Amino acid sequence: MNYQKILVSIDRTPQAEFVFNQSLQLAKLYESQLKLFHCISVSPMILGSPGDLYGQRLNQVAQIQHELIEKEINEVSGWLATFVSYAQQQGISIETEYQVGEAGYWIREMTKKWGADLVIVGRRNRSELAELFLGSVSNYVVHHVKCSVLIVQQPED
Numbered sequence: 001m002n003y004q005k006i007l008v009s010i011d012r013t014p015q016a017e018f019v020f021n022q023s024l025q026l027a028k029l030y031e032s033q034l035k036l037f038h039c040i041s042v043s044p045m046i047l048g049s050p051g052d053l054y055g056q057r058l059n060q061v062a063q064i065q066h067e068l069i070e071k072e073i074n075e076v077s078g079w080l081a082t083f084v085s086y087a088q089q090q091g092i093s094i095e096t097e098y099q100v101g102e103a104g105y106w107i108r109e110m111t112k113k114w115g116a117d118l119v120i121v122g123r124r125n126r127s128e129l130a131e132l133f134l135g136s137v138s139n140y141v142v143h144h145v146k147c148s149v150l151i152v153q154q155p156e157d
Helices: 015-030 058-089 103-114 128-134 137-144
Strands: 005-009 033-040 093-100 118-122 148-152
Touching: 005 015, 005 103, 015 033, 015 058, 015 118, 015 148, 033 058, 033 103, 058 093, 093 103, 103 118, 103 137, 118 137, 137 148
Parallel strands: 005 033, 005 118, 033 093, 118 148
Antiparallel strands: none
């Protein structure tokens, strides 16, 4: 296979650098374009008590959520820029994108929109029970994208 467009999804965990380095090796090998993608998750916030029928706290909660997302976007932009700088030093064509929401959904959409040949995602070492309850982005991607998927698992030390 010859991969021209590689979509790399990373999260803000220590594993991200390992996943990124694996994608750089493949991009060099195939002279591919990289798109580095990160999904900002929205944490649920308590909207008020059941007696708050008119949503009196709703505006306040929405404002707080908006501020938290803006702060996260600023941090993510700087974080992704460090990866871009390193890839460019290696002579790799790279761009970044982020979205707010569910990672699996956005990876699928980015794959279609950008026309990726390969999606690279990391895998956390969760127990089967944790994956059952929390879900697995890598599992979702394998079953919902229409191109090849490489799941990178960092070796244990």
